[in-house]
Each structure stands twice: as structure tokens, then as C-alpha cells.
Amino acid sequence: MLELGQTPNAAPDAAPADLIKDTTDATFMADVVDASQTTPVIVDFWAPWCGPCKTLGPQLEAAVTAAKGKVRMVKVNVDENQQIAAQLRVQSIPMVYAFVDGQPIDGFQGAVPESQIKDFVTKLAAMSKEDGGLAEALEAAEEMLSMGEHDDAAQTFAAILGEEPENAAAMGGLARAHLAMGQVDEAEQLLSTAPDAIFNAPELEAVRAQIELARQAESAGPLAELQAAVDANPDDHAARFELAQALHANGDVEQAVDQLLELFRRDREWEDAKAKTQLFTIFDALPPQDPIALTGRRRLSSMIFA
Known part of the structure; x- marks a missing residue:
């Protein structure tokens, strides 16, 4: 970290104009405060004579470029723009601020490890209201x-x-x-x-559940025969479980859930609570707000806590 007013060195390299730009006291409001209403803006206070700035600046630019538009970067030369530096109480450089919704919300002073820079930018990218379409x-x-x-x-x-x-x-x-x-x-x-x-x-967990059900469907038994077996002996738990699998493989998810709930009602501990496990697999495979999943979860909960 250097104090303002030390010996000159070369300025940091330029960066893509659409993501990274220089600003002035006159344009700071538009470039930072207004722009940060939709996209987080990192403000890098630097000077041509600042040695650590020559390392930090390119690292920031690389991380911002990698964020692909979810974060922008504005550079302030403190030698040429002392008003905004004074307003933000910048007393030594490099100094970095993060603006979101027009307000500074985070920042750091001095050179930091590149991993910390990446984490800093990644956190800001998650706050972006833009996603590039x-x-x-x-x-x-x-x-x-x-x-x-x-x-x-x-x-x-x-x-x-x-x-x-x-x-x-x-x-x-x-x-x-x-x-x-x-x-x-x-x-x-x-x-x-x-x-x-x-x-x-x-x-991804939802698709893993769907894959498990697809694997089961490959070996699902004959629907009519399984239904007949359950009708003949309602306490044939294995037949009822296989019937539920066959129903699901046939696209009748609601009936599959009904059969598993009935099996759970009759013997919740059968085969290490296999009916409950299968129900959770089906629920996980469905969209969170799917009516079958919502109703099924409520019915199962009422049985568990009855």
C-alpha cells in the first residue's frame, strides 16, 4: 500500500470499454452511482505512480471480464480526480469500493491475494440484475x-x-x-x-431422482397383473410397491403416489420404510410446486405425525 503523493510509475493497461472504463469527478455519478442500480460496479482508485496498482488493476480487470457483464469496473485516477477521492475518504491506494444500488457496500485497501479478488467479484456478480439474456x-x-x-x-x-x-x-x-x-x-x-x-x-437433485425412476421403469412389471395381485391380496406389500412403480412408469404419477401412501399406511416400516423412500424420490423428481408433490407431502406428513 502506498500513501498518496509517492514516486511515479507506469499506469495500468487499458481494458474493454464496455465492462471497464475510466471515470472523472464529472462523470462519476453516471458511471458508478447510476450504473450500479442494475449492475454492481467496482471502483478502483489508482495513480500512475502506484506500484501495487500495477498488479491489482489487471487482476481486477481479469476477474471482472470473467464475470461476463455481471460486474463492471470503473477506474479513478486520484491525481486527476481529487474531489471524488476526497468524498470517499481515499487516503492511500490502491483502494477499491463496490457499489450496488447506488451505495458503496464493500471494499478493501491495498494489494490482496488474487483468490480474494476473485471471491470479491464473484460475490458481487451474484447481486447483479443482469444476466446477459x-x-x-x-x-x-x-x-x-x-x-x-x-x-x-x-x-x-x-x-x-x-x-x-x-x-x-x-x-x-x-x-x-x-x-x-x-x-x-x-x-x-x-x-x-x-x-x-x-x-x-x-x-440437479431433481434430475437424479428422475434418473432413478427411469431406471426403475426399465424393469417395471405388467400393470394389469400387478393390479390383479393387489386386488386379490391388499396386504401383498411387494405387489403394491411394484404396482406403484409400474403406474409411475406408465405416466400415472398420482396413482403411484396413492399406492405408496396406502402401503405406508398399512406398514410404514416395511422393507426399511421403502414406501416413504420411494415417495420422496417421486416428490424430488417433480417441480417443487407440483400439486401432486404438495398434496402427497401433506398426506405423508399427516400419517407420520398422526
Whole structure:
């Protein structure tokens, strides 16, 4: 860290104008305060004579560029813009502030490890109200999937992952597209490569549950015979469980849930509470607000706590 007024050195390299720019006392309001209403803005106070600034500046620029528009950076030469430096009480440089919604919310002074810089930018990126159109692309991909346009949906989800590899919704969507095309192995392999940051994300856990159910469907028994077995002996728990699996494989999720709830009511401890485990797998595979999942969870809870 250097105090203001020390010996000159070279200025930091320039950076992309759309993400990283220089500002002045006159343009600070527009470049930082107004701009931060939609996108977090990092303000780097530097000077041409500041040695540590020559290291910190490029590291900040690299991290901001990697955030792909979710964070912007504005550089203030304190020698030429003393008014704004004084207003923000900048007494030594490098000094970095983060602005969100027009207010400084975080910052640090002096050179810091590159890992800390990346964490600083990543935290700000999560506050951004801009996503570079990814939300619209996700919505379009989901619509394609719902309309049976599985290949197009898969390509769109993959393109989103190319822009944002830790996008859990896109990875879950791509895996669901594989499942829709009957590519269970491909879906399972994809999820095994998920980055640590999203490995246990709800979107991915839901698809893992769907994969488990798809595996079960491959060996589901004959629906009519299983129904007949249960009708003949309602206490045949194995037949009822297999009936639920067959119903689910046949697309009758609600009836599958009904059969599992009935099995749980008759013997909640059968096969180490296998009915409850299967119910949770089905619920996890459904969207969180799906009526079948909501109703089923309530009915199961009422039985557990009865």
C-alpha cells in the first residue's frame, strides 16, 4: 500500500470499454452511482505512480471480464480526480469500493491475494440484475422441452452452459433433455461432471431422482397383473410397491403416489420404510410446486405425525 503523493510509475493497461472504463469527478455519478442500480460496479482508485496498482488493476480487470457483464469496473485516477477521492475518504491506494444500488457496500485497501479478488467479484456478480439474456434463453429452452423439441432444447441448454458453466438450471435442463430422448446414461454422466458449486443444487437433485425412476421403469412389471395381485391380496406389500412403480412408469404419477401412501399406511416400516423412500424420490423428481408433490407431502406428513 502506498500513501498518496509517492514516486511515479507506469499506469495500468487499458481494458474493454464496455465492462471497464475510466471515470472523472464529472462523470462519476453516471458511471458508478447510476450504473450500479442494475449492475454492481467496482471502483478502483489508482495513480500512475502506484506500484501495487500495477498488479491489482489487471487482476481486477481479469476477474471482472470473467464475470461476463455481471460486474463492471470503473477506474479513478486520484491525481486527476481529487474531489471524488476526497468524498470517499481515499487516503492511500490502491483502494477499491463496490457499489450496488447506488451505495458503496464493500471494499478493501491495498494489494490482496488474487483468490480474494476473485471471491470479491464473484460475490458481487451474484447481486447483479443482469444476466446477459440467459434468463430468456433458459425460458426458451424450457418451452422447447415442453413442446417436445428435445434436440433444440438440448442445444440451447448447452449453449447457456458454455457461457455460464455453473448454471444449475441449464445443467439440469440439459440432463432432462437427455432423459426426454431416452438417453439415461448420458444424463447420468452429465450430472457426474457438475462443478462442485452446483453439484448438490436442487435442479440437479431433481434430475437424479428422475434418473432413478427411469431406471426403475426399465424393469417395471405388467400393470394389469400387478393390479390383479393387489386386488386379490391388499396386504401383498411387494405387489403394491411394484404396482406403484409400474403406474409411475406408465405416466400415472398420482396413482403411484396413492399406492405408496396406502402401503405406508398399512406398514410404514416395511422393507426399511421403502414406501416413504420411494415417495420422496417421486416428490424430488417433480417441480417443487407440483400439486401432486404438495398434496402427497401433506398426506405423508399427516400419517407420520398422526
